Amino acid sequence: MNHLTDLTAVPDLAPLTHPKLRSVVAVPRSAPPRPLDLRVRAQRIQIDELVIDDPHQVLAHAQQAALDDPDMAAQFGHGPMDTMSLSEAAALLCALYDTDALTTMGLRLTRETTRVSASNQQSEPVSLVRTTTVEGHD
Numbered sequence: 001m002n003h004l005t006d007l008t009a010v011p012d013l014a015p016l017t018h019p020k021l022r023s024v025v026a027v028p029r030s031a032p033p034r035p036l037d038l039r040v041r042a043q044r045i046q047i048d049e050l051v052i053d054d055p056h057q058v059l060a061h062a063q064q065a066a067l068d069d070p071d072m073a074a075q076f077g078h079g080p081m082d083t084m085s086l087s088e089a090a091a092l093l094c095a096l097y098d099t100d101a102l103t104t105m106g107l108r109l110t111r112e113t114t115r116v117s118a119s120n121q122q123s124e125p126v127s128l129v130r131t132t133t134v135e136g137h138d
Contacts, residue, residue, distance in 0.1 A: 057106030062089030
């Protein structure tokens with residue numbers, strides 16, 4: 001008896017069969033759906049509209065601000081000894097100070113607008129706008 005060729009004599013072994021190709025190669029599964037990118041980017045823009053009540057005071061405060069913080073003034077294209085137009089002076093002061101401080105420097109708040117937008121990669125941005133007119137505006 002040849003032990004290598006007579007496998008049917010061994011009771012513990014199941015008969016050898018050739019596996020089907022499908023059972024050897026895994027059936028391709030569909031990839032699980034990618035989770036939605038739920039990161040939402042939000043942006044808030046606060047716009048304060050001011051008018052200049054005292055031009056001389058605005059110019060003086062802007063010149064002093066340029067002397068006190070020359071690096072910040074340089075970011076806006078002004079040196080401490082440069083002369084500024086009234087618009088440039090107001091812009092520099094608005095960049096450096098909050099609305100309450102600006103009212104003591106010769107500027108008056110007339111309107112506030114807040115624009116908020118939020119979106120993710122799958123949707124169009126949602127925008128909200130709120131405008132408030134300050135009391136006492138002529």
